[in-house]
Amino acid sequence: MNAGSDALTVTHLVKEYxxxxxxxxxxxxVSFRIPRGATFGLVGESGSGKSTIARCALNLIQPTSGTSLVDGADPARVRGRALRQLRARTGFVFQNPKAALNPRLRIRDSVAEPLRTHTALKPAEIDKRVAALLDEVGLSSSHADRLPHQLSGGQAQRAGVARAIATEPELIVLDEPTSALDVSVQAQVLNLLQRLKQERGLSYLLISHDLDVVRYMSDEAGVMRRGQMVESGPADVVLRTPSHEYTRQLLAAMPATPGAVEIVPGGDERSILL
Structure with missing residues (x-):
């Protein structure tokens, strides 16, 4: 960890095909920053460039121009051990939880995989760590021996979260983490993510087309349209009193549905009405 640096800084990012x-x-x-312990929400329609930004920021795909710093380091300029260490300080939670897990691996092995790759823990230590991680996200020991298709969508996403936090990352990209889940399960997963953020001091880059999710989860938000960030600022301000016409159009098109959530003391996750 580089003291004083942001979790993520993106500056004049461009990606052309x-x-x-x-x-x-x-x-x-596109430019934005995520201070440590904060969430930046990228919201916009499908194809607006949200996921491309995340992948360029972590150098999973190479940007055409611009820079990104993860914990003060440029992932495009580090190699070898330094790059592996940087990768261990980042995590991903994906849209389709079952597709994100190896269908042939039992849940305990999927969660253990990043520990085997990025740490020097012994097998017994990894087993202990995996059990603790599954417990932390609300899964029991019985889930550990199941395959992804034997889990519900919510259970699979919890396993995905356990995998994402296994190496104790600083920054996690949440790429539409609840869009494939039922509304009640969405609330549980969002509460889980918020609790982990508070307890672990995590920083999130949240990608979503759901304005309610972005408003609930985010400290700052940026609105994407055709590859450009047309508006950014405090999430509550941007998504309640927007200044850009496109953001106002998004808000006007959003159906009025329940599903907002709250953090419950003691770590329980439950849904409440908006």
Whole structure:
């Protein structure tokens, strides 16, 4: 951890795709920062560039131009052991929890995989760590020996969260983490993520098309349209009193549905009405 640095700093990020003589700019000069322990929500329609930004920021795909710093380090410029250490300080929670887990691995092995890759823990220590992680996300020992298809969607996403936090990362990308789940299960998973953020001091880059989820989870928010960030600022301000016409259109198009959530003292996760 680099004292004084943000969890993530993205500066003038551009990502272009070329096909024959045409150029498609998927991300167009995007900048933002995520202080330690904060959540930045990227909201916008499908194809607006949200997931591309996350992958460029972590150098999972190479940006055309611009820079990103993860915990003060540029993932495009580090190699070898330093890159492996940087990867261990980041995690991903994906949209489809069952597809994100190896269908042939039991849950205990999926959660253990990053520990085997990024740590020098002995097998017995890994087993102990996996049991603690599953307990932390609300899964029992009986879930550890199941395959992903034997879990419900919510259980599979909890396993995905356990895997994401296994190496004690600083930054986690939440890529539509609840969009494939039922509303009541969404609330439970969001509460779990908020609790882990508070207890572990996690920083989140949240990607979502759901304005309620972004408003609930985020400290700051950026609104994406056709690769550009058209508006950003405190999430409550951006999503309640937007200044950009496109954000107002998104809010006007959003159906009025229940599903907002709260943090319950003691770590229980439950849903309440908006």
């Amino acid at each position: 070329r096909a024959h003589r045409t150029v498609f700019r998927a991300v167009d000069d």
